[in-house]
Amino acid sequence: MSNKIRIAPSILSADFATLGEEVRRVDEAGADYIHVDVMDGHFVPNITIGPDVVKALRPHSKKVFDVHLMIAPVDPYVEAFANAGADIISFHPEAGAHYHRTLQSIRGLGKRAGLVLNPATPTDVLDNVMDLVDLVLIMTVNPGFGGQSFIPLLDKIADVRARIDATGRDIDLEIDGGVNPETAKLCVQAGANVLVAGTATFKGGPEKYADNIKALRGA
Secondary structure (H helix, E strand, O other): OOOOOEEEEEHHHOOHHHHHHHHHHHHHOOOOEEEEEEEEOOOOOOEOOOHHHHHHHHHHOOOEEEEEEEOOOOHHHHHHHHHHOOOEEEEOHHHOOOHHHHHHHHHHOOOEEEEEEOOOOOHHHHOOOOOOOOEEEEEOOOOOOOOOOOOOOHHHHHHHHHHHHHHOOOOEEEEEOOOOHHHHHHHHHHOOOEEEEOHHHHOOOHHHHHHHHHHHHOO
């Protein structure tokens, strides 16, 4: 595992009226990944953006576009998000009939594939797909809305870290939900190396983004 902690601001908390500019700002403020939350109002109780918006944002940053699909069924949309400029495409095992095949499909498009575990999703969904995942995302809130409180699933994070280490592969372990400088420290101690932060990155406005990212990284 890389020792570098990567910060992935979630644009769910950005100003949607100036989204391209917001992506540029967090890029310049030190973001490692740009985290894009895609919600369909069906798999999760909120609606956000589709592939056309990802495509429109792509010219605003050369950073990794980390696209988290909270949509079901997921398979019909994988190629559209790949073509729109996603670098990592993550999805939930509950969002399709055959998640092994979905992982194959994402990697077949030349993208990094991620599997997302909701708070109640057991870690054994990873058992037969660790050779296909490039990222495991553990949700520390129930997906659908920003600004929720952190669920302390530290044993789960440690379990997944052990599974990753056992493969010898360079797989990111990403945490999303209620991440701030205090909870970030707990997540990193448990084995995480990528932190998604929406509210904690965007609070205080553009002049605070660099300080906010620095505070998260300092964890």
